[in-house]
Amino acid sequence: MKHLLKTLVIGSAFALTMASQAMAQTKVTIGHFGDPVPYKALIADGSLEKATGWKIEWRQFASGAEVNAAMASGGIQISEIGSSPLSAGLSSGLPYQMVSVGKVIDSSEALVTRNGSGIEKPADLKGKRIAVPIGSTAHYSLMGALKMNGMTERDITLLGMSPPEIAAAWAQNAIDAAFVWVPVQAKLRENGKVMYTAGDVARAAGFHTFNAWVANDKFAAENRDGLAKFLRANFEINADYHKNKAAWNADSPKVKAVAASVGVSPAAVVPMLDGTIYPDAELTMSANWMGGGAAKTIKGTAEFLKSAGRINKTADDYGQFVNPEFARAAAAK
Template identity: 30%
Template sequence: MAPFARRTLLLASATVLTALAATACGTGADGGDGAGDAGRTQVRIAYQAIPNADLVVKNRKLLEKALPDADVKWVKFDSGADVNTAVIAGSVDLGLAGSSAVAKGLSQPLNIPYKVVWIHDVIGDNEALVARKGIGSVKELKGRKVAAPFGSTTHYSLLAALEEAGLEQSDVKLVDLQPQDALAAWQRGDIDAAYVWTPTLSELEKDGTVLVTSREIAAQGKPTADLGIVTETFAEKHPDVVDAWLKAEDQAVELARKSPDEAAAAIGAELNLEPAEAKEQLGQLVLLTAEEQAGADHLGAPGAPGALAGSLHDAARFLKAQKAVDAVPARSVFEQALAVEELARVTG
């Protein structure tokens, strides 16, 4: 499988950061050390409405069962850019963010102290650029208003699609909208196209035309993925929690592969989808076991960081060219950000 390349982040105002902290952990005052009430470990997990195995872990309470003495809090975010903001605020310990957002988080000026510990999915047909009927190609978007959540994988893929079509970013009117906001703008007639992910994508497809999918963008050499991140502080202080989380994610991937109907039922319950639709959306993603992720094409092993580092580096360089980051660190920085030691603990 090809290596990976998700989901413009400015430091939020103190008011926004305070609100995020309060939402994610009640007080936001523990500085991410995992100390909860009465000495119980607090685990704050950022998740997104993406039909992958992470929602199986949440719905089936796999982590809660593995850690009965911990307080596990799941907090929903709309994009990886929002997850980055929450990490900066000290509101999140573990979470899901797209490869584009992670590449940005590891670059300047953010330099977020987190590590990539899991690959939730390799993005395929579940992310796509949809335009109004009558627009038949990406090139025909010139002069049109196009929405995407800035700093997300779809933003990255949109810029790649424009480049492939011979268009400059300035040739279209880019609008920074989260998926649900993009849907509302689409229904009002305010935008001509949007690059979003499921389940919003399915709504746009009902009366729009898919111009390109992230699977096709990947075939052009710019793949994307949804990644699991953990703050360096939390990983150091609570290796047992990280291990339990990895094992829970791996268990959920195995369930999705062996019993997709069961996994789809859990995902459908989280996304308010019929099981059949959830199963279809799940099938649009590539899920990897822990053992597969430890391979050279992905996260890699201790002393041998995988190809994901190169993909993140390439994504950061792409973002720099788009003026979305100030500077791109050396590839070694991305290699050091791969939590291969943590992954090795659970793969033996």
Template identity: 30%
Template sequence: MKSAIKKKVWVLAVLVAVVVTMGLFSGCQSQSEQGSLPKKVNIGYLRVPNDEMVSKTKAVYDDYFNKLGVPYEFIVFDSGVDANKALASGSIDFATMGNTNGIIALSRGIDVELIWIHEVLGEIEGLAVKNGSNITKPQDLVGQKIATPFASTAHYSLLNYLKEAGIENQVQLLDMQTAEIVAAWERGDINAAYTWQPTLGDLTKNGTILVSSADMAEKGCVTANVCLVRKEFSAQYPELVAGFVKCLSDGGDLYRSNPQEAAAAVAAELGITTDNALMQMTGSIWLTPEEQLGADYMGTTGKPGNFSKIMKDTADFLQSQKAIDKAPSQEEFDAFINSTYIEMSQK
């Protein structure tokens, strides 16, 4: 009898141990599965008509993140300055900004990497001068107040334009965000501003373009909007980052296959006409993944492209203008630009 009881106790103990072990294993497995994806993804973006905006408005991101079962949120930033602060604090995971703010992020040690070039800037950005201001050439800007968001691609192009004309010390530059520029323009506080669409379109209702970023690019002053990701995030979720890049690529494909439809979707989001949106979209160069990986731009893993040299040249100029304390080295830029996720997205 005692032997039978002992046997039952022993069997019960074994069963309890098995159940506990299975419970622990199940708990670990559940935690592991939950840990393979973030609880939420926060995306900083600019309200500009680019591939990201197409993917946002055409539900490309909805499809991607809903299939993953991961909530996501788009958070608008007026410039890369605030986006960099958010990246540094960890409150956003991805951010779109001008390449000049990408340089500032690297120079300040923010733990991020560049994973995509949204568009090479052209007619979408420029120096507007007010009708009736009698400004028709660079020298007419002497003594004028010129507004631009500091540390932006517009600021960089403007500085180069003024330096080329030899008047960089004969104008007053004002640091304004895009909404402030429009307000100052309408009040009559300024007659000139270097900014981007759609703000640029507001200014040209009563003004003309003196020089565009397309003109500056022909002179070797290349600017672009880029996408950065926190390295802690990309190291933990590389497949998700590759999927995010694929969404950007899909947005570009949608635009190339049906520009009118893409422009209509973007226009509804931005509150502008389809024709205006299309004009802005054709005012920049949208790169395919193959072009991104080419020697002229990001290059491939282990073979940095020319965009890294452009970033270095831009950083050297920003340092000479005291916009940054120290320009990162060429090697740092080569490591900062990471084409791995584009390569992964194409497999």
């Protein structure tokens, strides 16, 4: 009997220890931005937690620079991040890897000029007060727009602001223009006009921008299955959006869930979603992205940032930081 009790006690203690470890391993903090994207429809109903088995804490950031700081401190394990701060983070040796592409940016980020600012054409940007989240994809696109017109940041009054700060400054007529993403961009357009979208700058000058999914190196190595399941859920919701776009209307439960997460009306979300490409498994694994193209884009971005004095060094090869393993597993189902 004593032997049996001892066995039961040891067995129970072992089970509790293993359960505690499992619970600790499944707590994941994921960074995101306050923009409307299809996967946010999966947050409200807990679909991502069900798919991965993780207990997820979502942490919102105002810019990729904040994501890099959180990754450096170990405060998050996974995050969205724009291609410009991604290039900066990888160049500085932060311990994360790109595991997938989250979205390809087009009209969801744009340079908006305020009505009454005196800006009617690109040349009028010179000397004006232009706000942007420093180090973001929007900042990179702004630098591209200036270069297209023979200017640099020295030719304008550059003001580093978060999206909420941009909205407040705009309301006070304290800035003349801003390069920013939705939903704040939509507010600016109520009293302004779009001069360039990020897509315009990419097509005209090669300043391509995207959001990546990145994961802490150690976390990725220890959570391969969960990470693949996380990406698979993203691929599926992205595919659903593009295949059934008409169904993603203001009355759609998915759009309502996205709207609730962003804090705007469902009717406002519909056109906001339309300004971006959300990659499914096939596009993600294509030569343009996880098949090699992403590393080339990151390298080009890093080299431009270094030439502009925004970062101090670049890596010889960014392919070492782009890991297609998890996206490939997710695509294979």
